[in-house]
Amino acid sequence: MLSAEDNEILTRVGPGTPMGNLLRRYWIPACLTSEIAEPDGPPVRVRLLCEDLVAFRDTDGQVGLIEERCPHRGASLFYGRNEECGLRCTYHGWKFDVTGQCTDQRSELHPFAHRIRIKNYPTRESGGIVWTYMGPAGTMTPFRDFGTETLRPQMIAVNKEQIFCNWVQSMDGDLDTAHISNLHQFDAIDDVPDDGTDKPGYPSGYMSMKFWRHDPRSLIEVDDAWHGFRYAGIRTTPNGFRHARVTAYIFPSSTIIAQIPFSTRQIFVVPVDDVTTYRYNFTTQPPANPRGYGGPLFFTYEKYPFEMLPPNGVVPRTYTRENDYQIDRFAQKGRSYSGIADFRSQDAMATETAGPIYDRTAEHLGSTDVAVIRMHRQLLRAAKALAADGDTAALPALGGSGDFQSIRGAEKVLDAAEDWRVLGTDADLTVREALGWLA
Ligand code: FES
Numbered sequence: 001m002l003s004a005e006d007n008e009i010l011t012r013v014g015p016g017t018p019m020g021n022l023l024r025r026y027w028i029p030a031c032l033t034s035e036i037a038e039p040d041g042p043p044v045r046v047r048l049l050c051e052d053l054v055a056f057r058d059t060d061g062q063v064g065l066i067e068e069r070c071p072h073r074g075a076s077l078f079y080g081r082n083e084e085c086g087l088r089c090t091y092h093g094w095k096f097d098v099t100g101q102c103t104d105q106r107s108e109l110h111p112f113a114h115r116i117r118i119k120n121y122p123t124r125e126s127g128g129i130v131w132t133y134m135g136p137a138g139t140m141t142p143f144r145d146f147g148t149e150t151l152r153p154q155m156i157a158v159n160k161e162q163i164f165c166n167w168v169q170s171m172d173g174d175l176d177t178a179h180i181s182n183l184h185q186f187d188a189i190d191d192v193p194d195d196g197t198d199k200p201g202y203p204s205g206y207m208s209m210k211f212w213r214h215d216p217r218s219l220i221e222v223d224d225a226w227h228g229f230r231y232a233g234i235r236t237t238p239n240g241f242r243h244a245r246v247t248a249y250i251f252p253s254s255t256i257i258a259q260i261p262f263s264t265r266q267i268f269v270v271p272v273d274d275v276t277t278y279r280y281n282f283t284t285q286p287p288a289n290p291r292g293y294g295g296p297l298f299f300t301y302e303k304y305p306f307e308m309l310p311p312n313g314v315v316p317r318t319y320t321r322e323n324d325y326q327i328d329r330f331a332q333k334g335r336s337y338s339g340i341a342d343f344r345s346q347d348a349m350a351t352e353t354a355g356p357i358y359d360r361t362a363e364h365l366g367s368t369d370v371a372v373i374r375m376h377r378q379l380l381r382a383a384k385a386l387a388a389d390g391d392t393a394a395l396p397a398l399g400g401s402g403d404f405q406s407i408r409g410a411e412k413v414l415d416a417a418e419d420w421r422v423l424g425t426d427a428d429l430t431v432r433e434a435l436g437w438l439a
C-alpha cells in the first residue's frame, strides 16, 4: 500500500514531475527502427512521457525526434513532407531538420528561419530501437549498452506492444512471479506426462509449467544489486525439489524475466503518458541455449510467438478491454485458468483492468509482492533524491563499473546445495558454455 502522495509521485511522468524528471535521466526507447526504416519515408507520431513528438529519417539517414506542433501556427508535423533533409509542414511550408532547426519558410516575405528552432531530442539507434535522451542537455547520462551495440544484425529481434494503463502497473506484472501459478495456467498441463526433468537441472518448458501449477505459494527472495535487484521465486516440485525462477530488475523500467536455462531477453517499459505504455521486448545477446534446454516454449497458445510477429514489430492488440479480452467462459471451466487465449493478453487483462492509474492506497499486499514493493521503493527513493539535490551522477544503474550484459534471468531445478544467486551470472557454468568461455 502507498500513500496517495507517493502513488502520484510513482506514476506521473509529465514534464516537471519528480518521476518524469527521473526517467528523463536515462536513455529510453522512442520507437522501432523498422517504423522509420526508409530515408524520406513517412514520419511517425511518438508520444513519450506525455510529450507529443514526431520521428523521421531524413534523406541522409539521420533520425530526428522533434516536437509535433509546427511553431508557425500549430499544425501537426506528422502530416509533413519528409524531403531534402527535413520535415516540411504542409500548412505553409516551413521546414525543420533533425535538430529541430527551421531551415526554410517558403511562404514568408521576410524569412526568419534562423531564429526558429523547435524542441528536439538526441537519438541513437541500437538493436532495432531508436533510443532518446529527454533530460536537459547538461545532464545527459551515458547510453547504456545492454548488449545491443555488438549484436550482429541478424540477431536483432525486437517488438513493442501498447498497453492501456500506467507504466508502473505494467511493470508490476513483470516482477510478480506468483501470478504465473494462476493467470497463465492451463488445465491441460496436468495431462502432459512427467518427462523425467523433475530433478536437479533444467526442466522442460512443460514441466516448468507443471511446477508453477503444483506450487502456487512461491517463496520470494530479493537481493539488491547495482542495477536494481535480482529476485527468485522458489517453488517445490512434485518430486520435492526446489525450482527457482530468477528475474532481474534494471532500474528504472526494465526487466529480464526468468527463462530456461537463462535469459537475455529484455523488456523495457516506456510510459507514453500516465495512462498508456509501450512494452519493448528485445534481444540483448545471442541465444543463450546451445543445448536446447527447456525444449519448445510452452504450448502454441501464444497468438504471436516471437518469430511470427508482424514485420513492423508492432504487436497488434486483438484482445482488449473493449471486447473483454474475448474471454471464453467455456475454456475457463475446462482448459485455461483465465479463459483468455494468449499469454500477453492475459497480462494485459490483469494490468489494464486495475484502472488507468491504479490506486495503491487501497491494495492489500502479501508475501508474494516483495519484489514489486522493492521496485516501487527504489523508484520513489531515487525520484525524491533527484528532486531534493538534483544530483544526476548519484542515480542508480547508470553503469559505472557495472556490466549490463552480465545481467540475466535464469530458471533451474536446484541441487540441494545450489544457490539461485549464481544462476544466470558470469559464474554459471551454463552461461560460460553458451558464451564459449569453456571451449
Ligand atoms: S503551421 Fe506549419 S507552416 Fe504554418
Ligand SMILES: [Fe+2]
Pocket (backbone or CB within 6 Å): 173, 179, 180, 183, 184, 347
Ligand atoms: Fe504474466
